Amino acid sequence: MNVAMLGSGFIARFYADALVAQRAKDKLISVYSRNIDKAKKFADDYQLSFYTDDMDVLVSRPDVDVVVISLPNNLHEAAVAACAKAGKHVLCTKPLGRNAAEAKRMLDMVEAAGIMGGYLEDLCYTPKFLKSMKAVKDGSIGKVLWAKSREAHPGPHSDWFWDAEQSGGGAMVDLGCHCVEIARNYIGKEIRPVEVMCWTATQVHPINAEDSAIGLIKYANGAMGQFEVSWCFRGGMDLRDEVMGTEGTIWLNNFLRTGFEMFSTGKGGYVAEKAESNSGWLFPVGDEVHELGYTNMFTDMFNAIENKTQPLESFYDGYIVNAILDAAYQSAKTRQWEPVQIEGWRGDTTSDSGPATASYDDDHYLIKKEILPSGEHKLILKHKVTGEVTVREIG
Ligand SMILES: NC(=O)c1ccc[n+]([C@@H]2O[C@H](COP(=O)([O-])OP(=O)(O)OC[C@H]3O[C@@H](n4cnc5c(N)ncnc54)[C@H](O)[C@@H]3O)[C@@H](O)[C@H]2O)c1
Numbered sequence: 001m002n003v004a005m006l007g008s009g010f011i012a013r014f015y016a017d018a019l020v021a022q023r024a025k026d027k028l029i030s031v032y033s034r035n036i037d038k039a040k041k042f043a044d045d046y047q048l049s050f051y052t053d054d055m056d057v058l059v060s061r062p063d064v065d066v067v068v069i070s071l072p073n074n075l076h077e078a079a080v081a082a083c084a085k086a087g088k089h090v091l092c093t094k095p096l097g098r099n100a101a102e103a104k105r106m107l108d109m110v111e112a113a114g115i116m117g118g119y120l121e122d123l124c125y126t127p128k129f130l131k132s133m134k135a136v137k138d139g140s141i142g143k144v145l146w147a148k149s150r151e152a153h154p155g156p157h158s159d160w161f162w163d164a165e166q167s168g169g170g171a172m173v174d175l176g177c178h179c180v181e182i183a184r185n186y187i188g189k190e191i192r193p194v195e196v197m198c199w200t201a202t203q204v205h206p207i208n209a210e211d212s213a214i215g216l217i218k219y220a221n222g223a224m225g226q227f228e229v230s231w232c233f234r235g236g237m238d239l240r241d242e243v244m245g246t247e248g249t250i251w252l253n254n255f256l257r258t259g260f261e262m263f264s265t266g267k268g269g270y271v272a273e274k275a276e277s278n279s280g281w282l283f284p285v286g287d288e289v290h291e292l293g294y295t296n297m298f299t300d301m302f303n304a305i306e307n308k309t310q311p312l313e314s315f316y317d318g319y320i321v322n323a324i325l326d327a328a329y330q331s332a333k334t335r336q337w338e339p340v341q342i343e344g345w346r347g348d349t350t351s352d353s354g355p356a357t358a359s360y361d362d363d364h365y366l367i368k369k370e371i372l373p374s375g376e377h378k379l380i381l382k383h384k385v386t387g388e389v390t391v392r393e394i395g
Pocket residue numbers: 007008009010011012033034035070071072073075093094095120121122158159174
């Protein structure tokens with residue numbers, strides 16, 4: 001497949017590095033940038049045969065099969081519309097929309113045009129994430145009760161992120177979109193997110209948006225998703241996930257402290273995304289493009305186009321994420337639990353299955369099994385009919 005890039009900024013270069021690094025049979029061939037000099041520089045750097053400052057010209061070229069959107073959030077919808085009009089498969093960076101209404105229109109456009117809409121949620125493709133998802137699907141940690149994801153860094157690299165009109169909000173829409181989708185994957189995409197409670201604050205920066213937020217998302221099966229985001233964190237990019245299930249636990253640290261530690265007096269340059277320093281003890285990342293999920297993500301996207309299937313992350317997923325974030329913004333205003341409004345829910349319609357309680361025998365539930373320092377084994381049981389709680393000591 002031949003791939004065209006819209007945008008030539010920060011994420012366009014990460015994507016281009018991933019496209020050039022793997023799946024060489026899918027070729028990045030052209031770029032659009034509103035600034036023709038930047039388009040030319042990008043084309044020169046990645047040896048592309050065509051560059052332009054006219055988006056429609058690029059998207060409608062017959063040699064383009066797939067378009068990658070790497071533009072600011074307020075430009076995603078118009079770019080998707082251009083791709084739908086030209087009948088080109090479209091892969092859009094996160095967040096899909098500035099809000100759920102925009103995301104829904106984008107979803108409807110790709111479905112009406114019969115093209116694939118891939119949602120470029122890279123953090124759901126990191127090697128650690130994919131392996132942890134496999135463990136969850138295998139049942140290694142039982143029923144997921146609580147999934148928490150955190151992304152915090154010292155703030156984004158371009159002016160438009162800091163303008164709520166262009167970006168759709170602050171740290172919550174920018175980083176929360178990753179965290180919401182990570183937790184949603186662990187809990188199960190078929191489970192409906194029901195309501196959200198959220199705190200936001202502008203703790204440091206002079207902006208009309210939040211630079212920190214924490215949210216709780218209640219799911220229909222009783223599980224809880226949690227996100228923590230900030231543009232005020234000092235010390236690099238903190239990407240961590242925690243999942244708690246009835247049979248186990250997963251903790252992931254995706255970026256800082258990945259086992260690569262380096263000391264430098266500061267003679268070098270770039271260390272890793274959002275690293276705040278190039279001196280002292282540093283935490284580089286071996287292959288950033290891979291560790292951040294970009295290579296696995298594009299492989300899945302192109303395979304899905306080829307096989308006429310859906311990728312792991314589609315425009316529908318992007319829409320659900322925006323719907324959850326809309327409820328989070330609403331909750332931050334009202335200080336109440338707010339419902340997640342979803343048009344055309346495609347998952348399960350069942351609700352809370354009650355506590356995930358294990359039976360001990362025909363008459364009792366097992367509340368707790370404990371081995372004490374003395375070596376004594378204790379069983380705390382609840383009678384299924386009378387509700388009486390008793391203890392059995394063994395050994
Ligand atoms: N991990 C991730 O998935 C990740 C990381 C960073 C950014 N992003 C997303 O990628 C998108 C772009 O972010 P970025 O970090 O590359 O930003 P950036 O500012 O580095 O680059 C933005 C690009 O859009 C172009 N642009 C800006 N305003 C424009 C306008 N009015 N008309 C036409 N072109 C315009 C710029 O020239 C530049 O090429 C955003 O949606 C952002 O949320 C995703």
